[in-house]
Amino acid sequence: MAGEFFNVLPPDEARALLRQHLTAVLPTETLPVPEAVERVTAVAIRAPHSLPTFRRSTMDGYAVRAADTYGASESLPAFLQVIGELPMGQPANLALLPGQAALIHTGGMVPDSADAVVQVEHTQVVSQGVAGHPDTARDTLQFPLEIEVLRAVAVGQNVLQIGEDVPKGAQILPAGHWLRPQDLGGLLALGITEVAVTRRPRVGILATGDEVIPPAQTAVPGQIRDINSYTIGGQVKQAGGIPIYGGIIPDDFHALQTAAASLLAQTDMLVMSAGSSVSVRDMTVEVINSLGKPGVLLHGVATRPGKPTIVAAVAGKPVLGLPGNPVSAMIQFDMFGTLALYYLQGMPTPPRRSVVWARLTQNIASESGREDYIPARLSDGPDGLLATPVFGKSNLIYTLVNADGLIKVPLNKAGVPGGEWVEVRLF
Amino acid sequence: MAGEFFNVLPPDEARALLRQHLTAVLPTETLPVPEAVERVTAVAIRAPHSLPTFRRSTMDGYAVRAADTYGASESLPAFLQVIGELPMGQPANLALLPGQAALIHTGGMVPDSADAVVQVEHTQVVSQGVAGHPDTARDTLQFPLEIEVLRAVAVGQNVLQIGEDVPKGAQILPAGHWLRPQDLGGLLALGITEVAVTRRPRVGILATGDEVIPPAQTAVPGQIRDINSYTIGGQVKQAGGIPIYGGIIPDDFHALQTAAASLLAQTDMLVMSAGSSVSVRDMTVEVINSLGKPGVLLHGVATRPGKPTIVAAVAGKPVLGLPGNPVSAMIQFDMFGTLALYYLQGMPTPPRRSVVWARLTQNIASESGREDYIPARLSDGPDGLLATPVFGKSNLIYTLVNADGLIKVPLNKAGVPGGEWVEVRLF
Numbered sequence: 001m002a003g004e005f006f007n008v009l010p011p012d013e014a015r016a017l018l019r020q021h022l023t024a025v026l027p028t029e030t031l032p033v034p035e036a037v038e039r040v041t042a043v044a045i046r047a048p049h050s051l052p053t054f055r056r057s058t059m060d061g062y063a064v065r066a067a068d069t070y071g072a073s074e075s076l077p078a079f080l081q082v083i084g085e086l087p088m089g090q091p092a093n094l095a096l097l098p099g100q101a102a103l104i105h106t107g108g109m110v111p112d113s114a115d116a117v118v119q120v121e122h123t124q125v126v127s128q129g130v131a132g133h134p135d136t137a138r139d140t141l142q143f144p145l146e147i148e149v150l151r152a153v154a155v156g157q158n159v160l161q162i163g164e165d166v167p168k169g170a171q172i173l174p175a176g177h178w179l180r181p182q183d184l185g186g187l188l189a190l191g192i193t194e195v196a197v198t199r200r201p202r203v204g205i206l207a208t209g210d211e212v213i214p215p216a217q218t219a220v221p222g223q224i225r226d227i228n229s230y231t232i233g234g235q236v237k238q239a240g241g242i243p244i245y246g247g248i249i250p251d252d253f254h255a256l257q258t259a260a261a262s263l264l265a266q267t268d269m270l271v272m273s274a275g276s277s278v279s280v281r282d283m284t285v286e287v288i289n290s291l292g293k294p295g296v297l298l299h300g301v302a303t304r305p306g307k308p309t310i311v312a313a314v315a316g317k318p319v320l321g322l323p324g325n326p327v328s329a330m331i332q333f334d335m336f337g338t339l340a341l342y343y344l345q346g347m348p349t350p351p352r353r354s355v356v357w358a359r360l361t362q363n364i365a366s367e368s369g370r371e372d373y374i375p376a377r378l379s380d381g382p383d384g385l386l387a388t389p390v391f392g393k394s395n396l397i398y399t400l401v402n403a404d405g406l407i408k409v410p411l412n413k414a415g416v417p418g419g420e421w422v423e424v425r426l427f
Numbered sequence: 428m429a430g431e432f433f434n435v436l437p438p439d440e441a442r443a444l445l446r447q448h449l450t451a452v453l454p455t456e457t458l459p460v461p462e463a464v465e466r467v468t469a470v471a472i473r474a475p476h477s478l479p480t481f482r483r484s485t486m487d488g489y490a491v492r493a494a495d496t497y498g499a500s501e502s503l504p505a506f507l508q509v510i511g512e513l514p515m516g517q518p519a520n521l522a523l524l525p526g527q528a529a530l531i532h533t534g535g536m537v538p539d540s541a542d543a544v545v546q547v548e549h550t551q552v553v554s555q556g557v558a559g560h561p562d563t564a565r566d567t568l569q570f571p572l573e574i575e576v577l578r579a580v581a582v583g584q585n586v587l588q589i590g591e592d593v594p595k596g597a598q599i600l601p602a603g604h605w606l607r608p609q610d611l612g613g614l615l616a617l618g619i620t621e622v623a624v625t626r627r628p629r630v631g632i633l634a635t636g637d638e639v640i641p642p643a644q645t646a647v648p649g650q651i652r653d654i655n656s657y658t659i660g661g662q663v664k665q666a667g668g669i670p671i672y673g674g675i676i677p678d679d680f681h682a683l684q685t686a687a688a689s690l691l692a693q694t695d696m697l698v699m700s701a702g703s704s705v706s707v708r709d710m711t712v713e714v715i716n717s718l719g720k721p722g723v724l725l726h727g728v729a730t731r732p733g734k735p736t737i738v739a740a741v742a743g744k745p746v747l748g749l750p751g752n753p754v755s756a757m758i759q760f761d762m763f764g765t766l767a768l769y770y771l772q773g774m775p776t777p778p779r780r781s782v783v784w785a786r787l788t789q790n791i792a793s794e795s796g797r798e799d800y801i802p803a804r805l806s807d808g809p810d811g812l813l814a815t816p817v818f819g820k821s822n823l824i825y826t827l828v829n830a831d832g833l834i835k836v837p838l839n840k841a842g843v844p845g846g847e848w849v850e851v852r853l854f
Contacts, residue, residue, distance in 0.1 A: 033642070033657065034657045034660055034661075034672075037661040037664055037665070038665075051825070052651070053646060053648065054648040054649065056651075058820060058822060060704050060705055087637070087649075088636065088637040088638040088649070088678070088704075089636070089637040089638030089639070089640075089649050089650050090647075090649045091647065091648040091649050092648070092649065105703070105704035105706070106702075106703035106704045106751070107636070107638060107651065107702070107703045107704070107751060108638070108649070108704075109648055109649040133705050133706075135704050135705040135706045136705055136706045136709050160820060160822070160823070164819070164820070164823065165819070165823040165824060165825045166825045172825070172828065173828070180661070180854070181657075181658045181659070181660075181661030181662045181665070181757065182658055182753075182757060182824060182827035182828050182854075183828055184654075184657050184658060184660075184661050185654035185655070185657060185658035185753055185757075185824045185827075185828075186654075186824050186825055186827075186828040188642035188652055188653075188654045188657055189642075189651070189652055189654045189753075189824055191642060191643070191644075191645070191646070191652060193642050193643045209515065209516070209534070210514070210515040210516040211515040211516030211534060211535070212516070213516075215460070215615035215616075215618060215620050216618070216620045217618075218618070219480060219618070220517075220518065221480065221481040221518040221519070221536055222481060222514075222515070222516050222517045222518050222519065222535070222536040223516050224479070224483075224534065224616070225615055225616055225618060226615075227611075227612035227613075227615045227616045228612070230460065230461045230608075230611050230612060230615055231608045231609055231611060231612035232608070233461055233608075233611075234461075234464040234607070234608030234611050235608045237464055238464070238465075238608070245461075251515070275533075275534070276532070276533035276534045277487050277515075277532035277533045277534070277535075277562050278487055278560050278562040278563055279532070279560075279562045279563045282563050324533070324534060326609075326612055326616075330608065330609060330612075352781075352783060352805065352831070352853055354779075354781035354853070355783060356779060356782060357784060378779065392591070392592070393485060393587060393591070395485060395587070396587070396591065396592040397592060397609060397612045397613050397616055398478070398592045398593045398599070398613055400609035400612075400613075401599065401600070401609050401610055401612075401613040404779070426778075426779055426781070427607070427609075
């Protein structure tokens with residue numbers, strides 16, 4: 001009987017084994033860049049031109065020839081003649097002769113004849129009795145205008161050079177990159193308005209169990225409502241996937257096999273929340289093995305909660321048999337399902353986890369050789385965060401509802417004493 | 428001139444000031460629970476009934492009267508007669524007499540006459556020559572069946588009590604709670620299939636600047652593409668809002684005022700990416716003050732990048748004037764805009780930031796009295812993560828594209844030496 005052979009692997013080995021078998025490739029689709037946040041690039045992207053495309057001032061001030069300012073100081077200022085203003089959004093056509101300068105605004109184009117910008121705070125207008133920041137007094141300025149430069153500038157100072165942000169032809173994003181808001185900005189700045197991304201993975205979700213009823217139904221004693229479909233559905237959405245709910249299947253091999261085969265054919269990944277008893281788990285193993293090769297890769301992970309997790313692959317697609325226990329199901333989906341979704345989307349490594357460090361308020365027990373996840377509430381303490389374990393049996397969903405995260409006790413540790421700093425994964 | 432009066436506040440004071448003025452309340456809408464992930468509860472929710480509603484076994488094994496097992500051990504087992512099987516999903520009607528037990532599966536209902544469950548691993552079938560786990564051998568079992576119990580159980584052992592997950596009437600979620608996948612599970616487990624949430628906030632976004640053109644347009648020298656609208660739009664989406672793009676407005680008071688007033692009337696929050704020069708900032712201040720009361724709350728935050736940020740409120744709605752510099756705009760939106768979106772949605776405190784700790788690979792300079800954010804790449808080091816600052820002027824969007832997060836240098840620190848551990852906000 002399959003139930004007696006538990007091939008229990010440490011989590012890292014289990015994940016590596018799963019990954020090795022995920023060979024299905026999602027198709028690509030093209031999206032307008034502003035719509036592509038939290039999608040994954042399908043191909044590497046290069047800069048079609050340099051950015052910036054022209055030399056830009058980083059300050060309000062005066063475009064100058066740097067040599068004209070050498071040696072300038074408060075006590076011995078350099079005198080320059082400002083011959084005009086460089087308008088925003090237009091080519092800088094003013095030609096400066098030695099001793100001349102041009103009024104420039106932050107982001108404005110620096111003319112070819114200038115090689116630096118003196119910021120306005122280091123200058124003083126000597127003619128015209130202009131008060132305040134010349135940038136706000138623009139309307140009253142008349143050129144030519146005499147200024148004193150109170151500090152020398154070096155060649156290139158306060159000037160963004162062509163290609164300083166990104167040079168033409170450089171790879172700006174690799175394939176498999178999870179697009180963040182700044183990445184959209186990087187693309188649009190270069191005039192790239194569409195991006196090829198992997199299609200969002202569709203995840204089939206089945207619940208099994210003779211005792212399981214839809215959430216809208218009234219339960220009689222002995223029955224429980226299906227929540228795993230929807231907790232996992234929420235996790236699928238958070239990892240960029242689309243949940244396809246396959247409903248509740250009775251504990252019957254042929255019913256489950258038919259439903260699983262049909263759902264897997266329409267989706268990129270299949271998750272079965274497989275009841276809690278050994279017989280149901282065994283049936284799930286047999287059903288998965290009947291779907292195709294290689295089938296079940298491992299049946300058990302050295303974690304708590306969640307040891308009896310079935311990790312499988314069928315024709316390159318991930319298939320998971322999660323424990324019926326809602327806490328285990330969520331934690332195990334997070335360990336394998338979320339990861340598989342990132343891999344399916346083409347990411348070589350998943351995004352970094354949201355973790356915080358917190359001081360444990362009391363001892364927690366654990367077994368060495370097993371990775372433990374303990375729900376905890378976070379609060380502010382005198383020297384950082386405090387993590388207080390949420391008590392309750394590991395199959396109570398409210399232990400997770402009442403928690404802010406999961407304390408991770410690594411494989412090689414037997415418990416953690418109160419007062420120690422622990423890693424808490426926001427969950 | 429407004430530009431000369433910079434009311435610069437530390438970030439925490441600035442945030443508190445903004446919050447105080449956010450009195451606009453978003454309307455509520457009702458959603459099916461499975462659709463409500465990452466939405467915010469509008470009202471507190473109480474448990475309509477206890478969970479579980481019946482006593483459930485946490486193990487595969489036998490429902491027993493605990494007293495029948497007292498003193499049982501491997502060398503001196505207790506003998507019990509198993510009179511039947513408790514089916515999943517049905518009321519447990521078997522009445523156990525002293526000395527009797529019933530086969531039960533994980534999650535199954537414990538009959539009134541039993542007060543504990545002995546897990547199957549601590550029993551042995553003495554009659555019938557049944558091999559293996561009786562749960563997988565169900566079809567071959569015949570009752571009555573004689574078993575030996577090898578370990579005593581206490582009253583209540585391996586049994587979930589009624590209301591142990593959550594008692595009837597308990598508050599299960601407060602108002603203003605950001606719904607996570609487990610929260611959906613907690614609601615559905617109680618038969619709550621719809622939830623009242625605040626409507627997603629609509630955020631009007633305007634770009635200003637004579638030099639700014641739409642991203643799809645070809646730039647001539649002096650022009651730059653509008654990226655701030657879309658980086659901020661991405662941030663808005665990530666915080667639960669809906670961006671409404673108002674386009675690019677020329678540097679003209681009346682044009683900007685008309686566009687801002689019209690967009691603010693249709694939305695819950697207004698963000699202007701306000702160009703970089705002092706004159707444009709001054710104009711933005713005047714425009715915001717013309718929109719309504721109280722108007723500009725502060726004009727300058729003690730952070731780098733991003734000092735010249737305009738934080739305002741108009742008729743209870745947040746209004747931000749962000750620097751034109753794309754890096755400052757994103758960091759400042761994250762500090763004020765993201766926060767305002769959470770407050771608008773009714774959250775008393777924003778969700779915890781995603782931060783990691785990493786060892787700094789080289790010295791970084793900073794000024795005391797200012798909170799600095801320095802883009803950094805993360806990599807794996809010998810004792811945890813390493814953070815390597817990304818160099819480049821603070822207005823280069825690719826410093827953020829090439830970064831994994833932002834190193835935060837607190838207000839009271841003047842730089843950080845290489846080798847120290849720093850907080851890196853994933854960004």
